[in-house]
Amino acid sequence: xxSVTQMEGPVTLSEEAFLTINCTYTATGYPSLFWYVQxxxxxxxxxxxxxxxxxKGSNKGFEATYRKETTSFHxxxxxxxxxxxxxxxxxxxxRAAGNKLTFGGGTRVLVKP
Amino acid sequence: GAVVSQHPSWVICKSxxxxxxxxxxxDFQATTMFWYRQFPKQSLMLMATSNEGSKATYxxxxxxxxxxxxxxxxxxxxxxxxxxxxxxxxxxxxxxxxRNQPQHFGDGTRLSIL
Numbered sequence: 001x002x003s004v005t006q007m008e009g010p011v012t013l014s015e016e017a018f019l020t021i022n023c024t025y026t027a028t029g030y031p032s033l034f035w036y037v038q039x040x041x042x043x044x045x046x047x048x049x050x051x052x053x054x055x056k057g058s059n060k061g062f063e064a065t066y067r068k069e070t071t072s073f074h075x076x077x078x079x080x081x082x083x084x085x086x087x088x089x090x091x092x093x094x095r096a097a098g099n100k101l102t103f104g105g106g107t108r109v110l111v112k113p
Numbered sequence: 114g115a116v117v118s119q120h121p122s123w124v125i126c127k128s129x130x131x132x133x134x135x136x137x138x139x140d141f142q143a144t145t146m147f148w149y150r151q152f153p154k155q156s157l158m159l160m161a162t163s164n165e166g167s168k169a170t171y172x173x174x175x176x177x178x179x180x181x182x183x184x185x186x187x188x189x190x191x192x193x194x195x196x197x198x199x200x201x202x203x204x205x206x207x208x209x210x211x212r213n214q215p216q217h218f219g220d221g222t223r224l225s226i227l
Contacts (some may be wrong), residue, residue, distance in 0.1 A: 034215070043119065043206050044157070089156065093136040093216075100147070100207075101216055103156045 002027045002097060006090045006104035013080055013111050022106045023064075023090035031092040033057075033073040036054040036102070038087045047075075047088070073093050078112045116140060117209050119219025128199060128225055134192045134222045136207030141208035146190040148182060149215065151204040163190050187211075198227045 006023040011090040013019060025031065032051045036044040048057030053068035062077045073090060118209055124132055145164050149157040161177075163169040163184035164207040171177045179201075186189040190209075194201050202225050208216040 036218070041221075041223070043117075043220040044208075045218070046215055049215060098162065099145075099210065100159060100162065101157075105156045106154075108154075 002031065002092060002094055002102045004090050004092055004102055004104035006088075006107055008105065009087075009108035011107060011109045013109070015082055015111055015113050016079045017082070017111075018048050019075070019077045019080045019087055019109065021090070021109070023073045023075065023104060025071050025073065025090075025092050027071075027092055027094055029094045030098040031094045033064070034091045034093070035062070035064055035073070036089040036091060036103075037087065038106070040086075046088065081111075082111050082113055085109060085111045115145075117204075117207065117217045117219045119207050119222055121222060122220060123223045123225075125225045126197065129196055130166070132194045132197055132217075132224060134205055134207070134224075136190045136192070136209065136219050138188050138209040138211070138217070139197075141211045141214055143190070144185040144187065144211050145209070146184055147208045148180070148190075148192050149206045149208070151206060151221070152203075153211065157206060160192075194224065200224045202226045 003026045021061045034049045035047040037047045048059040050057040050066035064075045081102045087106045089106045148160045157180045157194045158173045161169045161171045169182035181193040206221040208218045212214045
């Protein structure tokens with residue numbers, strides 16, 4: 001079956017530091033890959049996505065590249081802000097599985113001023 | 114952009130009552146809606162998938178008689194937690210997808226059963 005593994009948090013950073021959250025996946029087909037962000041007490045917001053190998057998703061300074069050879073989709077941001085404090089979820093969807101999303105466990109990020 | 118509205122955002126009720134949560138897609142036709150449950154500091158657990166006009170498909174271990182799902186139109190799905198008990202307390206999140214749309218999530222409903 002499909003699965004997503006992402007690094008456990010919490011990740012604590014200072015403002016303007018570089019952020020990386022590792023994500024690897026296992027899928028039987030050719031999945032699309034996503035990063036979602038969840039702010040306290042809210043639902044999930046789509047941060048970025050990539051639908052095929054070597055695609056790079058980017059949004060709000062965040063980037064992730066779909067690496068089929070390493071089955072990875074690591075999230076990066078060059079200079080974080082306090083407002084980036086949230087929980088980040090890596091996910092995949094697979095047409096063979098009815099486009100259901102399979103989520104990683106989430107990584108809590110705390111950015112200190 | 115696409116928006117999914119979920120209501121109510123927070124509900125507290127007594128044990129034994131039934132609670133209905135609404136999920137609406139505001140600017141696209143949601144052919145499929147998903148219902149998730151999230152425990153504190155954990156990931157989302159898919160409960161069921163509902164397609165407009167047909168019965169919901171429940172994930173293994175989810176009681177369909179406890180969690181009633183209705184998806185009667187292309188813009189509305191409801192989740193009713195019947196005869197709720199304290200162990201049903203959780204954060205429930207819906208999402209919606211349609212033609213050429215990724216899943217868009219509601220803001221969630223925090224359910225507390227006393």
